[in-house]
Amino acid sequence: MAVLEVKDLIKKYGQGESEVIALDQVTFSVERGEFVAIVGASGSGKSTLMNMIGGIDYPTSGSIIIDGNEIQRMREDELAIFRRRNLGIVYQFYNLIPTLTAEENIALPWKLDGRKENKARLTEIVQMLGLENRAKHLPGQMSGGQQQRVAIARAIAAQPPVILADEPTGNLDSASTQEIMEILKGLHEAGHSVILITHDNEIAEQAKRVVRILDGKIVEDYVNT
Numbered sequence: 001m002a003v004l005e006v007k008d009l010i011k012k013y014g015q016g017e018s019e020v021i022a023l024d025q026v027t028f029s030v031e032r033g034e035f036v037a038i039v040g041a042s043g044s045g046k047s048t049l050m051n052m053i054g055g056i057d058y059p060t061s062g063s064i065i066i067d068g069n070e071i072q073r074m075r076e077d078e079l080a081i082f083r084r085r086n087l088g089i090v091y092q093f094y095n096l097i098p099t100l101t102a103e104e105n106i107a108l109p110w111k112l113d114g115r116k117e118n119k120a121r122l123t124e125i126v127q128m129l130g131l132e133n134r135a136k137h138l139p140g141q142m143s144g145g146q147q148q149r150v151a152i153a154r155a156i157a158a159q160p161p162v163i164l165a166d167e168p169t170g171n172l173d174s175a176s177t178q179e180i181m182e183i184l185k186g187l188h189e190a191g192h193s194v195i196l197i198t199h200d201n202e203i204a205e206q207a208k209r210v211v212r213i214l215d216g217k218i219v220e221d222y223v224n225t
C-alpha cells in the first residue's frame with residue numbers, strides 16, 4: 001500500500017505576468033518501506049513540494065494522500081494533529097528547541113500530543129542514534145551532526161508512517177553527512193518509509209529510488225540496484 005500518493009499536483013505562485021508554476025502536474029507515489037530521494041537543482045520546486053506534502057501550504061490543484069488520508073480536505077486544526085502523528089519531518093537547520101535537552105526535544109511530539117512519555121521507547125531511540133552521552137545536553141552543546149541525530153530521533157519517536165527529510169545534510173561537513181545518510185539507510189532497512197529531498201546528486205544516489213524534478217516536473221524516476 002502507498003504511504004504517499006501525489007496526484008496531478010499543481011502549485012502556482014503570483015498572478016498574470018508574475019505567475020510562476022512551481023509544480024506542474026506532479027504525480028508519483030511512495031510505497032510503504034521505500035527510501036526515495038527527490039532531487040533537483042535550486043528553483044526546481046523541491047521546497048514547494050515539501051510544503052505541500054508537509055501540509056504547510058495548499059496546492060492550487062491536485063491531491064496528496066498520506067496513509068489513505070487526503071490532506072487538503074482537512075481543516076487547519078485537523079491537519080496540524082495529522083501532521084504531528086503521521087509525518088516525521090527533519091529540517092536542514094535541525095529546528096530543535098534550544099532550551100530543551102536532547103531527550104526533552106525528542107519527547108516533545110508526545111507531550112504536544114497529550115501523551116505520556118514512553119521511557120522505554122525514548123531509551124531505545126537514544127541508543128539507536130548513539131546519543132547516550134548527549135541525552136542531557138542542550139542543542140548548543142552539540143555538534144551539527146549530533147543535533148541532526150536528535151532531530152531524526154524526534155522525527156521517528158512517534159513511529160510516523162512517513163519520514164520526510166528536507167536537505168538534512170545541507171548544513172553538515174562530509175563526515176557528518178555520511179553519518180546521517182547511514183542513519184537514514186538504517187531506518188529504511190528497519191522498515192521505515194523515508195523521503196529525502198536534496199539538490200545533491202551524490203547524496204540522492206544513496207537512496208534506493210531517485211525521483212528527479214526539473215522546472216516543477218518529474219523528469220526521471222528510477223530504482224538503484
Ligand code: ADP
Nearest residue numbers: 013014020022041042043044045046047048049
Ligand atoms: P527549490 O526548493 O527546488 O529550490 P522552490 O520550490 O523553492 O524550489 O521554488 C520553485 C519555483 O517557485 C522557483 O521559481 C521559485 O522562485 C518559485 N517560488 C517559490 N516560492 C515562491 C513564493 N512564495 N512566491 C513566488 N514564487 C515562489
Ligand code: MG
Nearest residue numbers: 043046047048
Ligand atoms: Mg528549496
